Amino acid sequence: MYSKDLGSGFTVKEVSAVELNACLDEHFASVYSNRHEAEAVPFDDPQAQAKIDERRKQEQRYRLRLAVFFEGSIVGWHYGHATDAETYYMQNSAVLPSFRGIGLYAKLLTCTLQKLQEEGFQVVTSIHHPNNPSVLIPKLKAGFIVTGMQFHERFRSLIELKYIYNPERRKLFCRSLGLDI
Template identity: 35%
Template structure:
């Protein structure tokens, strides 16, 4: 790989592993000094031998201001083990511009999978990774805190298989063959009925481009949902053989319809989850109205409403491989909190805090930052060192 111009005077340049290690020793305190690590002390065993290695330096003019180091972990996988950029050069899109060049190198070298691990609340890195096609695979606790594991498949069938595993889509084609399954035939879904906005829809909040969000009673939302559900979801849920045995919890419900040209094209439902948490339970748009940034525009309207209701926290769950929803949620300030298996599949759990110290607390729990100030006080710690 030759030097690559990243624009703005920045260059990505291959460097020897020894130069990468020397740069780490010299600069990692400036880059990662704010993280919260457990000090194991001196290692007790010699390092595990690495497979093939890839090391690049990030240069501004002739000054090395960061790096990317990756290494082979098995016969089909390369790990993006370490990326660092000096604080004065962060926030300029360098990671996003560097990433496709690094991935092209792995693809040309014949790898099938690319893995990486990041602090679970480090949205500045997680978002560009998801945009590049990485998918959330899990979370684990380690000496640095709480890590999220991401995997990019350079094999399209395996990428489809990850969606199947999460329940985001049904097995089909090559993915179904490799998984050794064959989906049952399903009748073709009829086109969605055109439903006019009901008479009891509120006046609506403008979402731009002719769209509006209208508050409606819960019963109206459920009536619309029942008519349009089949046209909205391609996901695969567990088919319970009997109706739910208990009535819904008696908690406040907040329901809206998305309208366009007098027609219902989507909805959102939230509800109270506990004494300080709202749960964003369901959002959907008809296929013809997706890919226009509508979810991103709807999100701040709903969050502002929930904040005005007095909630401290907002929780939501989404299929772990549904990056089209995870990305706008993370951009809005939600943080990955976990994975759980439910009737709809493997779901990523997200949390947004309207309370600044609690938001910082989530970063402390993940190890992204050290406990200081009010967060340290609330944890009963001396955060002065």
């Protein structure tokens, strides 16, 4: 299991789904208190919903769950999954409001990228609200590239980012975007 001391009493550790879900149940609403989602169209097919719920429980693809601890309590997290054999999707990362502004997210991001590189992933993707500088800035500083925008029915405008580990592959990708790096 992955574990890294971040100093000043902070540690990043790989955690189980049960541990992470308990943390999310307690803190998700406060971390995203400024988030506005449109209601999804009501879902009226119980059989389809049961199949969707079952697929969400399956552990067939690679998943990573990391938590940042301070004095034994979770104060931040990351979770995501492989979308294919070489691509990892960063589904959600956050730091509790009272622990923001001290560079903790950037440290968690570094640990996440190191762990994914150790696992052999070639590309890391993520999507974000365009008005979320506390995540966008550290990711851009870490080397993520803006690769697109999308409009989601619930989450609205989103920016897609990619991190490409191989420098030559990254250079060729950037050139296809019209950038020489």
